[in-house]
Amino acid sequence: MALSSASSIPISPKKLRQDVYSYTYQQDSNTPLVISVLASLIERTMARNKRIARNCKWALSRNTCRTAIFDCNETPDLTIQSYLERIFRYTRAGPSVYVVAYVYIDRFCEAHPEFRINACNVHRLLITTIMVASKYVEDMNYRNSYFARVGGLTTHEMNQLELDFLFLIGFKLHVNVSVFESYCCHLEREVSVGGGYQVERTLRCAEEIKSRPNQERGYDQIAHVLL
Numbered sequence: 001m002a003l004s005s006a007s008s009i010p011i012s013p014k015k016l017r018q019d020v021y022s023y024t025y026q027q028d029s030n031t032p033l034v035i036s037v038l039a040s041l042i043e044r045t046m047a048r049n050k051r052i053a054r055n056c057k058w059a060l061s062r063n064t065c066r067t068a069i070f071d072c073n074e075t076p077d078l079t080i081q082s083y084l085e086r087i088f089r090y091t092r093a094g095p096s097v098y099v100v101a102y103v104y105i106d107r108f109c110e111a112h113p114e115f116r117i118n119a120c121n122v123h124r125l126l127i128t129t130i131m132v133a134s135k136y137v138e139d140m141n142y143r144n145s146y147f148a149r150v151g152g153l154t155t156h157e158m159n160q161l162e163l164d165f166l167f168l169i170g171f172k173l174h175v176n177v178s179v180f181e182s183y184c185c186h187l188e189r190e191v192s193v194g195g196g197y198q199v200e201r202t203l204r205c206a207e208e209i210k211s212r213p214n215q216e217r218g219y220d221q222i223a224h225v226l227l
Contacts, residue, residue, distance in 0.1 A: 031085050032095040037187045038102055039081040042122060046080075049116040067112050069164050070121035070128075076152065083123055090150045091142060093134045096180075100133035101126070103175050103183050104165075111169060127151030128161045136173050 076083070087093065105125065109115055117125065131147045148158035166173075 031088055032098070034095045034098045034187060035084045035088055036081065037190050038098050039079075039084055041102070041187075041190060042080050042105075042117065042126070045117050046119065046122060049118055053116070053118075066164075066168060067115045067121075069161060070124040072120055072124060075119045076123045078123070080122060080126070083126060087127065087130055087150055091130075091134065091147065093130060094138060097130060097133045097137050099180060099183055099187065100137055100175050101129040102187070103179065104129040104133060104169065104173070106183075107172060108165070108169050123151070124153070124161060127153070127158075128165050131158070132162060132165065132173065136175070 078086070084098070105117075108125075108129070109117070127147060127150070131144070134141050144158045144162065145155040148155045151158065153161070
């Protein structure tokens with residue numbers, strides 16, 4: 001499946017390189033490419049799960065009680081791409097946050113193989129993992145109540161989703177540089193397949209930034225990774 005934004009709007013290595021080194025959260029309103037890539041991967045996973053559910057009777061059952069907290073009664077009228085763009089527009093979470101959120105989603109699905117990402121749970125899963133990833137990667141964050149409004153939830157729902165997710169993932173939030181880079185490479189291959197371009201990137205992982213002395217960090221408080 002080709003990436004919608006990557007295929008409709010060609011991104012040259014030169015343009016991508018310019019975005020990488022000139023991207024500022026305060027002034028640049030362009031949506032990071034990683035959002036389109038993540039949306040494509042999630043949509044592909046949902047399509048695969050839907051095919052499995054059609055062909056396998058055992059897959060028709062709903063998620064277990066433990067993971068059913070992400071299920072919603074009504075499917076939100078927002079595409080994955082639009083939902084991720086909304087989160088970025090209102091939270092300005094850096095591109096590295098979405099990479100770490102992708103790691104968390106992968107770990108969650110691995111820990112709970114019975115869980116199937118679908119239209120009923122994907123939005124809650126995304127807002128939860130992005131909020132948790134933002135707290136891990138960035139030094140300054142919005143309150144849970146703000147993320148709740150952005151995600152279309154109540155504060156109580158947001159708090160409960162975060163708490164349950166942390167226990168369900170076993171509080172395994174640490175993402176080292178090698179893991180981070182491996183997921184970046186996977187996203188890079190996705191862009192190469194979908195858009196036909198080799199993505200150049202710069203890695204300034206949160207772990208590296210947090211390891212610096214406070215006086216060296218200054219205003220450089222957010223890990224910038226633009227795919």
